Amino acid sequence: MVHGGMTVYEAAQEIGVDPIIAQLRLPDLCVTAPPSVVAPTPIPAMLPGVLRRMVVCVVPVPAYDQLRSSGNILHAAASALCAGLSQPLPEQAKGKSLVSRRPLAVPVPAEACRPLLNLAREHFGGDYHRAGGWAIARGVGMALLLPSKDDLVQPCPAPVVVAAPQQPPAPPARTFAPPRRRPDTRAPLPDDSSVPNGDELRTRREALGLSQRDLAAAGGFSRGLVAEIERGRRRHILTRLRMSETLVALERDCPSAPLASPELEPVLTAEPEPTAQ
Structure with missing residues (x-):
């Protein structure tokens, strides 16, 4: 079978997936063309370290609960991601965000890969996990601002060395000998x-x-x-x-x-x- 001028094996090698998986479901990144076209269609850049365009996004908890109530959470998350990436960018926040987040593996469509990478590179310090969660939250209706520089920079806290409290030396164990029973005084025996x-x-x-x-x-x-x-x-x-x-x-x-x-x-x-x- 030939897709876009490439066989299944060549397409699998190009995008970095197993050929058996490629035969089951060919990724959408390989845009099909008429068989008359011999030259392969250029493939957009893939996200680093992902398999079949599944990206783990850290989604704010309110948005996560709203997606879960929709029924099909993966389909709703993918739609919210595309909707959030298509919206105009808001202003940059001044403080740190205190919203709790939860990880969610989202199937990213092919047309959303490049906008997600650009958003992560420009406003999230290259962290596309957090950028995807931010876009999903925007897609479900949360009014979020772009993270500030202080929010992005999260230095690792220096390890706090807590000295163990020095306990006073334990006194030596004292051994007590049980008191010996005195022999009963008996009357002297006669001669x-x-x-x-x-x-x-x-x-x-x-x-x-x-x-x-x-x-x-x-x-x-x-x-x-x-x-x-x-x-x-x-x-x-x-x-x-x-x-x-x-x-x-x-x-x-x-x-x-x-x-x-x-x-x-x-x-x-x-x-x-x-x-x-």
């Missing part, structure tokens, strides 16, 4: 030689005629504990002392005759019955 051993306790028990079970019931021991003490397997002083005191109490209760085993157990284990009043 081991002053307490009878297992053989002596067994001899005294047999002299009273008591069995190991009787002595265990009288002193609150178990029979196995009595047997182990008498055999010498349990040699704790306090246990032997308690058993000796039990034998002394039994000897005091029965000083003359030894108690028989069947008669001693009820007396030592049974509780006294309450007397009727």
Whole structure:
């Protein structure tokens, strides 16, 4: 297919787009001519860094809201851009503009490329993004003036170096040792030689005629504990002392005759019955 004396591939290479995209939609910048014309039609200058004439314009927020309410925002923005570029230029503003802006990608028609570049070069310092947004705002009816030199020059603010506040040095961490529990004061144990051993306790028990079970019931021991003490397997002083005191109490209760085993157990284990009043 030949357009304006050029093939699709040549036209795509000329305007800087992909040949596949050019086959889908040939840009309007390639003005078609009759096939008899061999020389290609001169192509207007393209905007730098754009693809298929899509320009990102920074549009004032009131104009952006008005375009969005129109339905097709891209078609309305392109029409407003052409209308704004065709209007006579107003006066130059004296101060800075405080209007907020929003970016909008607008398809710029071929006939509006050159006026947009001229407007950006003459009054916007070459910033065609802001020039396009200004023209769109003028096209929708906003009364905007040309930006002043102070508004165009936006120097980068010097970086403010904020010194970090110096904090006082943290005190060293203090370690606290938990207070140790003082050992409980215990009564001193009696001398081991002053307490009878297992053989002596067994001899005294047999002299009273008591069995190991009787002595265990009288002193609150178990029979196995009595047997182990008498055999010498349990040699704790306090246990032997308690058993000796039990034998002394039994000897005091029965000083003359030894108690028989069947008669001693009820007396030592049974509780006294309450007397009727």
